[in-house]
Amino acid sequence: MKPQTAQEGSAGTSEISPLAFGFLDLKAQYSTIRDEVMASVTRVLESQHFILGTEVKLFEDEIAAKLGVKHAIGCASGTDALILSLIAADIRPGDEVITTPFSFIATAGSIAHIGAKPVFVDIDPDSYNLDPSLIEAAITEKTRAIMPVHLFGLPADMAPILEIALDHRLTVIEDAAQAIGSRYDGQCVGSFGDFGCFSFFPSKNLGGAGDGGLITTNHDALAERLRMLRVHGSKKKYHHAILGTNSRLDAIQAAILRVKLGHLDRWTNQRQSRADRYRKAFEEMYLMPSIIPPQAPDEKFRHVYNQFTIRCGSRDELTGFLRQNGIPTEIYYPLCLHLQAAFAYLNHTNGDFPIAEKTSIEVLSVPVYPELTDEQQDRVINSIAEFCAQKAYC
Numbered sequence: 001m002k003p004q005t006a007q008e009g010s011a012g013t014s015e016i017s018p019l020a021f022g023f024l025d026l027k028a029q030y031s032t033i034r035d036e037v038m039a040s041v042t043r044v045l046e047s048q049h050f051i052l053g054t055e056v057k058l059f060e061d062e063i064a065a066k067l068g069v070k071h072a073i074g075c076a077s078g079t080d081a082l083i084l085s086l087i088a089a090d091i092r093p094g095d096e097v098i099t100t101p102f103s104f105i106a107t108a109g110s111i112a113h114i115g116a117k118p119v120f121v122d123i124d125p126d127s128y129n130l131d132p133s134l135i136e137a138a139i140t141e142k143t144r145a146i147m148p149v150h151l152f153g154l155p156a157d158m159a160p161i162l163e164i165a166l167d168h169r170l171t172v173i174e175d176a177a178q179a180i181g182s183r184y185d186g187q188c189v190g191s192f193g194d195f196g197c198f199s200f201f202p203s204k205n206l207g208g209a210g211d212g213g214l215i216t217t218n219h220d221a222l223a224e225r226l227r228m229l230r231v232h233g234s235k236k237k238y239h240h241a242i243l244g245t246n247s248r249l250d251a252i253q254a255a256i257l258r259v260k261l262g263h264l265d266r267w268t269n270q271r272q273s274r275a276d277r278y279r280k281a282f283e284e285m286y287l288m289p290s291i292i293p294p295q296a297p298d299e300k301f302r303h304v305y306n307q308f309t310i311r312c313g314s315r316d317e318l319t320g321f322l323r324q325n326g327i328p329t330e331i332y333y334p335l336c337l338h339l340q341a342a343f344a345y346l347n348h349t350n351g352d353f354p355i356a357e358k359t360s361i362e363v364l365s366v367p368v369y370p371e372l373t374d375e376q377q378d379r380v381i382n383s384i385a386e387f388c389a390q391k392a393y394c
Contacts (some may be wrong), residue, residue, distance in 0.1 A: 020326030021367075021376050024203055028371035029267075033259060040255035050251050052231075059254040060214075062261060067180075067188045069196070069216040071223035074249030075230050078177040078199025081213040082110035082147075084247060085195035088225045089171040091116050091144050097173075098138050099147040100130045101336040102356040107149055107175050108337045118346070119143070120338050122353040127301075128152065128309070128363075131355075132160035139164075145171040150179035150189045152332070152365075153205070153271075153304035158184050158192045165193075173197065180206045181268050183302035190216045200257060205271070205306050206264050208253040270370035271305040274377060278308060278368070281381045285388075307332055308368035310384075314391060315362050321387045322366075327380050330365045 030037065044055060056074050064072035075081050091097060093115030099107055101120040108118035121138050124131040130148045146165055148156035156174075165172045172193030176182070180198055182189045190196025200212035217223050225242075228235055233244035309332065312318045319329055336356045338348035350357060366380050 021328065023328035023330055023365075023367055024369050025371050026202060026207075029369075032371075033263060036259045037256055040259050041252055044252045044255050047251075052248050053251050055251040055254040055258070056249050059249075059258050059261070062258060063214065064216065066261065066264075067190055067196070067216055069188075069191045070218045070220070071216065071226075073215045073217075073223060073226045073230065074254060075213045075215060075226075076247040076249065077211040078197060078201065078213040079106040079110060080230075080245075080247040081177075081197035081199070081215045082106060082173065082175060083113055084226055084229050084245075085173045085197055085215055086110060086114050086116065086145070087229055088222050089145060089173065089194065091171070094142065095144040096140060096142040097145045097147055098130075098135055098143060099175075100149050100151075100356070101338040101353045102128060102333065102359060103149045103151060103175065103337065104177070104333065105337065105340065105342070106177070107147060108343065111147065112343070116144070117142070118337070118343070120348070120353055120356075122355045123359065124157075125355050125359070127154055127157070128359060129154065129156040130161070132157050132164065135161065135164050136168075139168055139170075143168065143170060145173055147173045147175055148193075149175040149177075150182055152309055153179045153182050153306040155179065155182050155184035155189050155301050155303075157301075158189075162192060171195075177201075178204065178306040179304060180204070181264055182304045185300050191218070194219065194222065200253065205267060205304055206257065206260055208260075209256050210250075210253060212249050212253045212257065213247075214249075267370045268304050271368055272303070274368045274370070274372055275303070275305045275308050277374075277377060278366075278381065282384075285381075285385050305368050307365040309363050309365045311359070311362040312364060313362060315364050317391070318384070318387050319364060322380075322383055325379070325383045327383050328367060331363065332365055333363075334360055336360050 060072040060074055075084060095116045096119045097111045097116050098119045098121055100123055102123050111118040119138050121134045122131055123129060128151050146161060148161055150156050174190055174193040174196045176190040176196050177199035179189050196216035198214040200206060200208040215226055228242060229244040230247045233240045233242035322329055337343060338352055
């Protein structure tokens with residue numbers, strides 16, 4: 001049986017503890033902002049303006065100010081944000097884009113979708129993000145861009161990535177789908193590269209009531225191109241200067257996201273507090289065989305914990321043990337992108353990216369959402385401790 005997720009039903013079976021709780025509790029979040037959300041939705045319904053318009057423009061302006069960028073362009077999803085950025089950057093079939101093999105399918109999938117080639121580089125073993133020291137060796141005459149991912153809410157090491165991009169005249173597209181509000185050296189992710197791409201999928205730290213995405217940029221010309229691309233390449237109705245697509249942010253989504261944006265800092269602080277509580281407990285219990293997420297002591301990397309991801313050499317056994325005790329978990333990600341059937345044409349094999357491959361068979365994410373109670377978190381901590389005591393290792 002799969003662990004219950006925020007997208008799945010709540011019905012349990014006899015093998016699950018009756019004390020089970022969800023990996024993510026969106027109902028708990030909604031209960032705290034219900035009146036604000038309903039007022040925002042009613043406002044849109046009464047306006048009868050559902051596509052782009054005032055609500056979307058206000059949201060774009062507000063989030064641009066929040067992230068410290070010149071332009072924010074709403075679109076239909078985080079995946080579309082990546083695809084539109086690649087198109088706006090004039091990445092063409094046959095071009096190469098360097099990225100990580102340890103991410104959600106949309107990262108490399110967006111590159112392949114436009115006919116370009118994803119070129120994978122292994123990850124740093126501590127951060128799970130793209131290892132900058134391996135990038136230059138992967139650059140060829142066909143390389144046009146680098147797509148780092150700020151995985152699980154932890155910023156990639158942007159300084160060396162930007163330096164390499166500048167030296168080789170490469171576009172930088174930040175996949176910040178899981179990292180809104182995360183900061184690198186005091187600056188918000190999504191503001192470093194030529195493009196920053198965000199997702200508002202409901203499970204994200206800033207999640208909508210459906211799909212939604214955002215692209216950030218500090219380049220006026222690129223922003224104009226993106227705004228055209230999301231509406232079939234048009235600036236004037238029924239006149240199309242370029243070929244685009246339909247990838248618009250709905251007004252209802254924008255209205256809800258405007259409400260949630262006002263709570264984002266508080267929710268981020270609560271996620272960080274939950275993460276700190278995990279760290280302290282695991283350290284006090286000497287559970288170092290369970291490798292906890294990295295934490296930069298100098299605050300250069302501000303983690304926003306879309307996921308709290310531990311590692312365990314007996315990951316599958318631990319998952320089963322926790323499930324039996326009513327503890328929800330998720331695995332992000334159980335199979336690296338270079339080994340996915342969809343990318344078989346790239347002819348990669350096991351061993352090509354050993355750090356990513358080892359990570360994929362050890363990682364396990366546990367609940368870290370703001371509404372998680374102390375009691376629930378203690379059950380996670382104590383269950384992991386019990387498992388490790390029984391095994392004498394993790």
